[in-house]
Amino acid sequence: MAQHKPTIVVIGLGSVGSMTAWQLAKRQEANVIGLEQYGRVHSHGSYAGESRVFRAAYHEGGLYVPLLLESRELWRELQVESGREVYLEAGTLSIAQESQPEFQTTLECVRDYDLPHRIFSTEELRKAYPQHKIYDGDVAVLDEYGGGLRPEVAIMSALELAENAGADLRFNTEVLGLDEQPGGVAVRTSQGTILADKVIVASGSWTKRVLPELDELLRLLPLGLTWFMVKDPSQFTPDKFPTFLRDHGTTHFFGVPALDGYSIKASGNPVWPVERDVADVPTEYTPDQLNLLGQRAAELLNGINPEPVRASVHHCAYTPNRLPVLDLNPSERIIVAAGLSGHGFKFATAFGAAATELALEGEARFGNEQFTLAAHFDYLAEHGAYSGTGH
Ligand SMILES: Cc1cc2nc3c(=O)[nH]c(=O)nc-3n(C[C@H](O)[C@H](O)[C@H](O)COP(=O)(O)OP(=O)(O)OC[C@H]3O[C@@H](n4cnc5c(N)ncnc54)[C@H](O)[C@@H]3O)c2cc1C
Known part of the structure; x- marks a missing residue:
């Protein structure tokens, strides 16, 4: 039966x-x-919003690493089974001052789970990634399992x-x-x-x-995305400009290489308070908010036009x-x-x-x-x- x-x-x-x-x-x-x-x-x-950052060396803590390693296997499986490009495995570069606590947690994950990675000193970083404006004391780790996902x-x-x-x-x-x-x-x-x-x-x-x-x-946190046109798209392809996280002063930026041939995603800290219902989430940035994000992006990146070429506002449920x-x-x-x-x-x-x-x-x-x-x-x-x- x-x-x-x-x-x-x-x-x-x-x-x-x-x-x-x-x-x-x-x-x-x-x-x-x-x-x-x-x-x-x-x-x-x-x-x-076209892309999401994948990282295995996780500044949120080692608790997530086994979940992320299993996820990576499944993203690869999804890519093979569907025949579509789901996971651009070109690494994720985390740039910060060495003493920054999140950066230290990222390094701990790399060590504790033996994750493939490269460490960059300030000078090495300036040479390897001229697209980023590197400040004295900035260092980086490239998480080689990192990359971009196409949601x-x-x-x-x-x-x-x-x-x-x-x-x-x-x-x-x-x-x-x-x-x-x-x-x-x-x-x-x-x-x-x-x-x-x-x-x-x-x-x-x-x-x-x-x-x-x-x-x-x-609670719902509104989260926005901005894209900036790049002057030379050939310098912002995934092989030359991996997915990144950037902490500079109080600014947190993350971004994804050019997927459309002309712009990169580079987005900053959320700028809205939390809400209780999707209906209350704003649907767009104000011009002032976009100007500020453009200024921040220009402080962190070389070779971009600081006027966002695309912008959108989304939301996510937070515990x-x-x-x-x-x-x-x-x-x-x-x-x-x-x-x-x-x-x-x-x-x-x-x-x-x-x-x-x-x-x-x-x-x-x-x-x-x-x-x-x-x-x-x-x-x-x-x-x-x-x-x-x-x-
Ligand atoms: C702007 C932004 C940037 C982000 N960047 C990253 C990043 O770089 N990397 C990363 O890992 N994460 C990132 N996140 C977080 C990540 O995208 C979310 O955590 C994740 O997508 C949440 O997935 P979910 O399945 O909970 O919700 P969703 O993907 O929104 O899925 C919920 C689904 O349920 C449906 N639904 C809801 N209610 C009902 C109902 N009553 N009946 C039927 N259907 C219903 C909805 O329509 C929706 O399709 C980002 C989030 C945002 C907003």
């Missing part, structure tokens, strides 16, 4: 949801239904692979609420109700609309300590994979695999006590909700 396969509904087909749908469908152990409020790939989510291409690819493996993906279908009942979870949607054995909530910035009990835990949420509720029917706190695209693949393991096995390889809802609510009670503007 054929074994009964559970029905598992993935809510949200963005960064984490698309990767979860792919991992879950691949295992062939469940009937997978994916629900997305917008179209197949869109510009409303936290992933929008829209990655999500399109993961959704396609999920469908090829049998997933039923439904777009323009908004989840309105969840009702746990004996034997399952009723998923109320704009297109009717679906009865699921389990659900995986990967609804990013909208999570509190699906799970109102997380309203106090998650109080910027650790993500990955947890299974006590009835073991609802898995939450959210709160990626402005840095989670890079680990969305392994996070999706972990959410899959939680749904199918009840525990995950990358499960961590600190990712549980109980730990997050304890931290919230002690420190309050996220209120910073750190990226």
Whole structure:
């Protein structure tokens, strides 16, 4: 007799949801239904904006490195299986004053996990990367596993692979609420109700609309992106100008080489306070904000036109300590994979695999006590909700 396969509904087909749908469908152990409020790939989510920085040497701490190494394997797998360019593995260069604590943590990760890397002194840096304005005392580490990810291409690819493996993906279908009942979870949607054995909530910035009990835990930080035209695009290709993080005084900048043949992404610290709902997030920069970002970019980079050629504003759901949420509720029917706190695209693949393991096995390889809802609510009670503007 054929074994009964559970029905598992993935809510949200963005960064984490698309990767979860792919991992879950691949295992062939469940009937997978994916629900997305917008179209197949869109510009409303936290992933929008052409590229995301990948790093394995992580200034946020060694806790993430195993998750990042697994993610890297899965990004490579996604690239091979889809035949699309998902992961530009050209390194990520972190430039800072040597004493900067985040820089020291990056070096610790490199040492503790034996990550392939190169260290640059101030002089070596000036010679190797003339595109950057290097100040006295600036040093750098090139994380050779780092690089650029292409979020829209990655999500399109993961959704396609999920469908090829049998997933039923439904777009323009908004989840309105969840009702746990004996034997399952009723998923109320704009297109009717679906009865699921389990659900995986990967609804990013909208999570509190699906799970109102997380309203106090998650805050939305508006995050903007800016692109600058370069005078000589041949000097800003991935092989010559890797993805970078740059700390200079109080300015934090990150950027990605030219992918369009004429501009680089170079973006600075967030400039808005946190919000509670996506509807309250600003949709564009003011001219003054753009001028300031242009000045900052010109302080850090040579050979750019300091007038942003493109700019866009997005958002991401933050937990109080910027650790993500990955947890299974006590009835073991609802898995939450959210709160990626402005840095989670890079680990969305392994996070999706972990959410899959939680749904199918009840525990995950990358499960961590600190990712549980109980730990997050304890931290919230002690420190309050996220209120910073750190990226
Ligand atoms: C400007 C910016 C720059 C960033 N830079 C980096 C970087 O360089 N490197 C990095 O690793 N990370 C970066 N991040 C963070 C990273 O992009 C996010 O952490 C990640 O994309 C969040 O993924 P998610 O799956 O939680 O949300 P999303 O990718 O937004 O996915 C959520 C999905 O759920 C859908 N959804 C929501 N509610 C419902 C509902 N009720 N019914 C149906 N569907 C629903 C949404 O439409 C969306 O498609 C950046 C974020 C921003 C905004």
